[in-house]
Amino acid sequence: MNRILFAIVPALLMIAVVIGMTGIEQWLAAFGKTDNARLMLGRIGIALPYVAxxxxxxxxxxxxxxxxxxxxxxxxxxxxxxxATIIAVMREAMRISAFADRVPAGRSLIAYVDPAMMAGVTVALLAGVFGLRVAITGNAAFAATAPRRIRGKRAIHGESDWMSMPEAARLFPDAGGIVIGERYRVDRHSVSAISFRADAKDTWGAGGKSPLLCFDGSFGSSHGVVFAGSGGFKTTSVTIPTALKWGGGLVVLDPSSEVAPMVIEHRKQAGRNVIVLGPGNPAIGFNALDWIGRFGSTKEEDIVAVATWVMTDNPRQASARDDFFRASALQLLTALIADVCLSGHTEEKDQTLRQVRANLSEPEPKLRERLTNIHNQSDSAFVKENVAPFISMTPETFSGVYANAVKETHWLSYPNYAALVSGSSFSTDDLAAGITDIFIALDLKVLETHPGLARVIIGALMNAIYNRNGEVTNRTLFLLDEVARLGYLRILETARDAGRKYGLTLTLIFQSIGQMREAYGGRDASSKWFESASWISFAAINDPETAEYISKRCGDTTVEVDQTSHSSQMSGSSRTRSKQLTHRPLILPHEVLRMRGDEQIVFTAGNAPLRCGRAVWFRREDMRTCVGHNRFNSNIES
Known part of the structure; x- marks a missing residue:
């Protein structure tokens, strides 16, 4: 209804003014005292309806x-x-036609056109040109209130600027598999002054109609980091578009269980073997220990890696007492995993984490007896060395170690959780072969309560590829949403630093820089991620600290500011105007916080910051036709 009114009201008002003010020239002319004054006022009256x-x-x-x-x-x-122009032309044509037959030969009728009428129509047409500009560019047609930016030799405070769209197209070609965003400037579009709403198409602007910006992994480490606040369209603009476009192996951490149902058919039609790994279907699972000791790595090293995934790894220094019990529990868990895999008394089909938990969950006296037997009977020196400290440990100390180990492996006592990492419906070799996609459907409650489950799954899948030393068919993308819920995971740092040559690409999604620092141990740890990432995206930022970081990283510009000073003296007052060059950030922190939800800033090493749109899937017709039903946003799909 508003759109109809906006279309009709200005046209009706203008027509009403032109018609309603007809004859006003006679009224104005009456105010003149002389013939020349009356003539001038009359001509003004002729032009006035069109100017008005x-x-x-x-x-x-x-x-x-x-x-x-x-x-x-x-x-x-x-x-x-x-x-208004047509009315003026018709009126003037009727006026001239009345004496057209009396025009001398050789004279043009155009010479008899009223100059006042032409002046008024010209003003109306020029105003119409401005209206046409507004119709094409929208709110961007109005002058910006920002001070004038200076470039070149006078830019003494800096001349940072946004990356141009042609440059962005060269850096992020459409052929890439990881969807970064859309190639247009949201802040220069007609809807830039209003908030983005997913359920209001009139707020979308050029979103969904612009070309995609995609990363092909051609520069840097090939890893990316996305920061977007809660409700910031992380899944709709990053996970789903990338899952539709990525052509290699794919591992997705899908806490909402939203992505897999939407893209599974599309991935299958592309010849992919898609597996959804979640506690709701315990029949589908893999043995998280099936890769141990293969492809050049020793079994002992891999067993220690698995034990660290099960245990909560903390990047910060804990108290000496807590550190002792945690380290001892880790050694106990390592010994039990090694016993299952190396001692030779466990059948290969039973060499699983479920069996490890069964051995650990025995009553404490019976477990101590088991450890003694393992030390006496095991064929592995590694197992004996790890078991030895617990043989003569005091009961009180062993109870503390035992309690820590039981607590950290508690999630393995749930049959549906244990089945995910102790099953046989597929193997890690399937992922390394490059034809399998795995969607890890663990909701936020599970990630919060049992992060060890997700760490074991992701760690096993990642190590199965890493241990092959680059001998893989295609690159495998680990697209991990809500990755901070996993806590500190050392294998991610290993993949970050060396994953490119081993066929691993990471795209990690956080809500803020603070969330990353909490998971990885402060400013120094987060700076390592920034140094290693090929691209970093910020969108829907609600955290002032993150906004401050973005503002600083975008750099500074030089702007010209008008200054006016007033002075009063006995002899009178004076006013002085001057222009000064001053410093201004390319974007201020509060401007970052006010960015639309479908706008983002992308940083890459050695390039200007990129300000562009986000590829929200439900705005793009090419993606809407590929996705399945979305149980969270069924109203948007329609």
Whole structure:
């Protein structure tokens, strides 16, 4: 309804003004005292209806500045301007036709056109040109309030600028598999002044119609990090578009269990073997120990790695007492895993974490007896060395170690959780072969309560590829949403630093920089991720600290500021105007916090910051036709 009013009202107002003010020239001429004055006022009166119509249209556009329907109002203004022009042409044609037969030969009728009428129509047409600009560019047609930016030799405070769209197209070609965003500037579009709403198409602007920006892994480590606040369209603009476009192996941490149902058919049609790994279907699982000791790595090293995934790894220094019990529990768990895999008394089909938990969950006296037997009977020196400290440990100390180990492996007592990492429906070799996609459907409650489950799954899948020393068919993308819920995972740091040559690509999604620092141990740890990532995206930022970081990283510009000073003296007052060059960040922290939800800033090493749109899947027709039903946003799909 508003769009209809915005289209009709300016045109009707302009036509009404032109018709309603007809004959005003006679009223104005009556105010003149002389013939020349009356003639001048009469001519002003002839032009006034058209000038007033143009002014009414311009006022209406400025009044609707910032509205999502500003383009419609612009077209209404254009129609009104054209109508005023047509009325003027018809009136002038009727006036001239009355004496056309008396025009001397050789004289053109154009010479008899009223100059006042032409002046008024010209003003209306020029106003209509502004209306046409508004109709095409929307709110961006109005002058910006920012100070003038200086470039070149006078830019003494810096001349940072945003990456141009042609440069962005070269850096992120459409052929890439990881979807970064869309190639347009949201802040320069007609809807930039209003908030983005997923359920209001009039707030989308050019979103969904612009070309994609995609990363092909051609520079840097090939890893990416995404920061987006809660409700910041992380899944809809990063996970789903990338899952639709990525052509290699794919591992997705899908806490909402939303992505797999939407893209599974599309991935299968592309010849992919898609596996959804979640506690809701315990029949599907793999043996998280099946890769141990293969492809050049020793079994002992791999067993220690698995034990660290099960245990909560903390990047920060703990108290000496806590550190002792944690380290001892880790050694006990390592010994029990090694016993299952190396001692030779466990059948290969039973060499699983479920069996490890069964051995550990025995009553404490019986477990101590088991450890003694392992030390006496095991064929592995590694097992004996790890078991030895517990043989003569005091009961009180052993109870503390035992309690820690039982607590950290508690999730293995749930049959559906244990089945995920102790099953046989597929193996890690399937992922390394490059034809399998795995969606890890663990909800936030499970990730919060039992992060060890997700760490074991991701660690096993990642190590199965890493241990092959690059001898893989295609690159495998680990697209991990809510990755901070996993806690500190050392294998991610290993993949970050050396994953490119081993066929591993990471795309990690956090809510803020603070969340990353909490998981990985402060500023120094987070800076390592920034140094190693090929690209870093920030969108829907609600954290002032993150906004401050973005503002600083974007750099500074030089702007020209007008200054006016007033002075008063006995002899009178004076005013002095001057221009000064001053420093201004390319984008201020509060401007970052006010960015639309479908806008992002992307950083890459050695390039200007990129400000562009986000590839929200439900705005793009090419993606809407590929995805399945979305149980969270069924109203948007329609």
């Amino acid at each position: 119509a143009g002014a009414i249209g311009v006022i209406f556009l400025f009044a609707t500045n910032g509205s999502s329907s500003i383009k419609v109002a612009g077209w209404g203004f254009v129609v009104g301007s054209m109508a």
